[in-house]
């Protein structure tokens with residue numbers, strides 16, 4: 001998977017704030033959450049898994065999480081993938097987020113990101 005990332009598992013305010021605070025450019029083409037939410041509701045049941053192979057800022061993952069679905073996102077741009085995790089860190093202290101960013105930026109292996117209680121590296 002090279003420099004890409006596999007995302008396994010949110011808040012827009014947290015996402016933008018964290019991008020600004022931790023030196024990431026917010027994804028330039030974020031979808032409105034209503035779009036993936038509509039299709040997830042239409043096509044899946046709670047407990048199902050939603051797959052987004054062009055995850056970007058992982059709007060799909062956030063929508064899926066809110067609708068009690070599991071999710072998998074694939075994103076080729078490592079910085080977008082790292083920044084997408086900020087969606088799930090709105091209540092994290094800055095030091096914990098900085099530790100995550102440092103570790104994620106250092107790593108050259110597959111990056112796995114989940115909701116706070118499921119974060120794997």
Ligand SMILES: C[S@@+](CC[C@H](N)C(=O)[O-])C[C@H]1O[C@@H](n2cnc3c(N)ncnc32)[C@H](O)[C@@H]1O
Nearest residue numbers: 029030031054055056057058059074075076077
């Ligand atoms: C339009 S954006 C998706 C935006 C996303 N729906 C959101 O709300 O943030 C498309 C994404 O696909 C990624 N991408 C392009 N080619 C890819 C590939 N071959 N594998 C994985 N991701 C890819 C780009 O880096 C970009 O972030």
